[in-house]
Amino acid sequence: MSKNYISLTAANDTEKNNTFVEEKGICRLSDENQEILDDVYVKETTCGFWIFKGSFLQRFANKKAFVFLYGIVGCLFSASYSYNSGTITTLEKRFKIPSRTTGIISVGNDISQLFVSVILSYYAGTKHRPRWMALGLYTVVLFCLMTALLHWLYGAGEDALLLTTEFGARYDENITKEVFEKEQRKSLCHARNRTSAECESLEGSYAPQIILFSAQFISGMGAPLYYTLGISYMDDNIKKSKTPALISISYFLKTLGPAIGYALASVCLKIYISPTLTPTVDNKDPRWLGAWWLGWIILGGIIFIFASLLALFPKQLPRAAARRFQRQISQASTLKQETEIPRSFKDMIKTFKRLTGNATLMLNNFAAIFYFLGYMPYWIFLPKYIETQYRQSASASSLITGTAGLIFSAIGVLLSGLIVSKLRPRARSLAAWNVIVGAISVFGIISYAYLGCLDNTQYASLINNGQYKQISQCNAKCSCDYVKYNPVCSEDGVTTFISACHAGCTEVSFVNDTKIYSQCACIESKNLDDTPTPGYGVTGNCPVDCYYKFYLFVAVVCLLKFTGATGRVSNFLVTVRCVEEKDKAVAMGFGLMMMSLCAFVPSPILFGIIIDKACLVWGKTCSGNGNCWVYDSETLKHTLNFTAAAFVTVGTLFDIGVWYFVKGLKIFDEEIEFELNEL
Incomplete structure (x- = not known):
């Protein structure tokens, strides 16, 4: 050069x-x-560091390479969180964690974001931003590895091992009779009291939950740097006329993340939790535990590689630096005028006061807070919601969640970016579209409450005069308190019992590898002379025909994915244009702090409690309740969806306020640009 x-x-x-x-x-x-x-x-424009630099790397110091790599890293970053959502049900089963505790664990990263995001954004905003972004992504790598570590510390667990031929879930010549009879005693009806010695302990106590929370907490300390610094770096190094199109491309790449995360979860959950063992149940059985830990190792390794590549980018891209320096020359500026203003605590307080006095920014932040409050349960608990409402397997739920709206999200992001770049609408037009998107979201979420399967009535053993109870006259002497959840379908395919014990079954046999329970006191069968006798049941839930409403649900999800995606670019442009150039990074960090405090932290806990309140059958342990096995689908879908819709409605009202105050905001500035060749 x-x-x-x-x-x-x-x-x-x-x-x-x-x-x-x-x-x-x-x-x-x-x-x-x-x-x-x-x-x-x-x-400031030289790629790499130490011995990792040269002309080969320098050719990639351009906006296209950065946007592509930034989008890929964002894709992997979001894939890690969608993978966590896709495997959360399996984690709850494996470590017997209730949903309210899962909600607390999931906010670990938001708690750390709350304390450090705005400070790091303020001090790192003028430093070498690509390297700081890479440092933040390394904390995500540590999060992945710490989560996977649980499997190596605690193994597959007794529940999973007993469902394998190697450890005794079924009786054959390789398994001792004692092991088989032990399994019978745990699952069948016996006219005797089970002692407390037969109750199930919570394996590992609270240690697994502490490790999961710590992993989330560590990732939250660095992960915000990717978002706040990356967006400001991109906006500073791209012509404002081209910002919407390139931002939409990076968003498009990021939209692939949830699909990749859920698809990876689907693939991993189809593999048994201990791949070297031979399971005796398939992945449609509710007791199946998939290899939830495998994806964390894969994601951690790939994120480390791409984060290291991101660190090689220069402090400024050459063409952007040329435009900035030439602007100084055109104004007869000197180098002293361009030197960075020293960061100080006093200056940071002044910056915060300046931001809080910005009505457009604050209303936009409050709108985002309530949108996140409403959308958070679907990001975290959607696989669980699909499992409970539409009776899909954990693997299928993860696959559907990740792929259903991918095409529509991608089309929405790209289409909106191209339209905004081409038409260059005014700020009020962009804000008005966000209001329309919010209104569509409210009606879409309300429709969820009317799309579901009425399958609770099939649990006849739970329902008695409108009250839910597990014990009835036919199984009152079976002592089923500490029996594990193992659903059994009656011979007529209509009634589901939560276990063979609750069905009053006293015998078990295998027919073509299918477990058949017989002599079931709660299942009535009739002889040829119409004399009632104890019937039989087959392991697993009774089938429920719910495909029509499920397809409608997926269609609404796709619609909301599309409309929501079209509002991303406009929301971003309003955010970065309503503040001064020097405040862009810290403004996004400040907004992230507000969202962590008011949305990311309380929302998972609140909706975790709502989900747990709808629980009908808790797994019982020596110390209390474990994870939930059966939910009241009617209560769950109404309470969860109407609460979420109320939050999104408030967010839409704040967007109306943004529309009012955004008048006169300049989105596309006219600026002197050099016609330089591509580097």
Whole structure:
């Protein structure tokens, strides 16, 4: 690269650029300032560090390479959280964690974000942002590895091992009779009291939950740097006229993340939790535990590689640095005028006061807070919701959650970015569209409450005069308190019992590898002379025909994915344009802190409690309740969806306030741009 700053890209461009300078009346710097400016330019636009730099890397120092890599990293970043959502039900089963505790664990990263995001964004906003982004992503790598560590510390668990041929879920020549009879005693009806010695302990106590929370907490300390610094770096290094299109491309790549995360969860959950063992149940059985830990190792390794590549980008992209320095020259500026203002606590407080006094920014933040409050349960608990409402397997729920709206989200992001770049609408038009998106979201979420399967009535053993209870006359002497959840379907395919014990079954046999329970006191069968006798049951839930409403649910999800995606670019542009240039990074960090405090932390806990309140059957342990096995689907879908819709409604009202105050905001500035060749 030429040392003469005016040429910038090559020595033979000097004449063309000098002509441009003369025509525009741009002032020239003194030789001394020019030399200093050249040194600063080379230092800030050089790719790599230490021995990892050179002309090969320098060719990638352009906006297209950064947008692509930033989008890929965002894809992997969001995949890690969707993978966590896709495997959350399996984690609850494996470590017997109730949903309210899961909600508390999931806010670990939001709690750390609350305390450090705005401070890190303030101090790192003027530093080498790509390296700080990479450092933040390394905390996500640590989060992945710490979560996977649980499997190596605690193994597959007794529940999973007993469902394998190697450890005794069924009786054959390789399994001792004692092991088989032990399993019978746990699942069948016996006219005797089970002692407390037969209750199930919570394996590992609270240690697994503490490790999961710590992993989330660590990721929250660095992960915000990717978002706040990445967006400001991109906006500073791209012409404002091209920002919407390139931002939409990065968002498009990020939308692939949830699909990849859920697809990876689907694949991993189809593999048994201990791949070296042979399970005796398939992945449609509610007792199946998939290899939830496998995806964390894969994601952690890939994120580490791409985060390291991100760190190689320069402090500024060459073309953007050229435009910025030339703007100084055109204003007869010197290098001293461009030096960074020292960061201090006093200046940070002034910055916060300036941001809180910005009505447009604060209303936009409050709108985002209530949107996140309403959408959070679907991001975290949607696989569980699909499992409970539509009777899908954990693997199928993860796959559907990740892929159903992918195409529509991608189309929405790309289409909105291209339209905004082409038409360059006013700020009020962008804000008005956000109001429309909010209204569509409210009606869509309300419709969820009317799309579901009425399958609670099949649990006849739970329902008695409108009250839910597990014990009835036919199984009153079976002592089923500590029996594990193992659903059994009656021979007529209508009634589901939560276990063979609750069905009053006293015998078990295998027919073509299918477990058949017989002599079931709660299942009535009739002989040829119509004399009632104890019937039989088959392991598993009775089938429920719910495909029509399920397909309608998926259609509404796709619609909301599309409309929500079209509002991302407009929301971003309003956020970064309503503040001063120097406040962009800290404004996003400040907004993230507000959302962590008011939405990311309380929402999972609140909706975790709502989900637990709808529980009908808790797994009973020595110390109390474990995870929930059966939910009241009617209570769950009404309470959860109407609460979420109320939050989104409030967010839409705040968006109306943004529309009012955003009048006169300039989204696309006219600026002097150099016509330089692509680097």
